[in-house]
Amino acid sequence: EAQVTQNPRYLITVTGKKLTVTCSQNMNHEYMSWYRQDPGLGLRQIYYSMNVEVTDKGDVPEGYKVSRKEKRNFPLILESPSPNQTSLYFCASGLKGTNYGYTFGSGTRLTVV
């Protein structure tokens, strides 16, 4: 089944404790991206990647890192999480240049206390 898989689905952590949210896709997509979703703000793009070793900042990259060492994986790293990073995170993937939408993962609900 074609899908984007995120792990974990839920995570509660403490301020300053480094964490990684994994994202993997099995559709051989070049393009992958991370979003955060907060009430009343919709989805905001954090980082995206056009291909292996090619990443760039989205609209809200502060406090996040990403890497793209393999085509299928695009982990999101929070080196020192803070409470304002409490949010619902989505990973998405798609063919490069497509206009016809992207496939989203099921989401990761992160709480930083």
Next chain:
Amino acid sequence: GQSLEQPSEVTAVEGAIVQINCTYQTSGFYGLSWYQQHDGGAPTFLSYNALDGLEETGRFSSFLSRSDSYGYLLLQELQMKDSASYFCAVRDQYNFNKFYFGSGTKLNVKP
């Protein structure tokens, strides 16, 4: 930058037609997309308008008018399962890989 505005909530009855509007202020963009998201679920792609006019996909249609900086999603023959949030989105004209989403419209379908 990009700014997209949608009504926060719309209520309609089963079998009716509902229109969800999206007005935008952008410096330029490549087309308007629409996504559906059920509570607790992932956004799923519904439609895309590259050019002005109406695009139809089954019960759903989407419209774009660049001159009016306006688009809408039209849902016909509403079903209870259409209760969800709907987001419009644009991709930046100067960076094809950057996306901007509206804040979403929650559609409540009542019997």
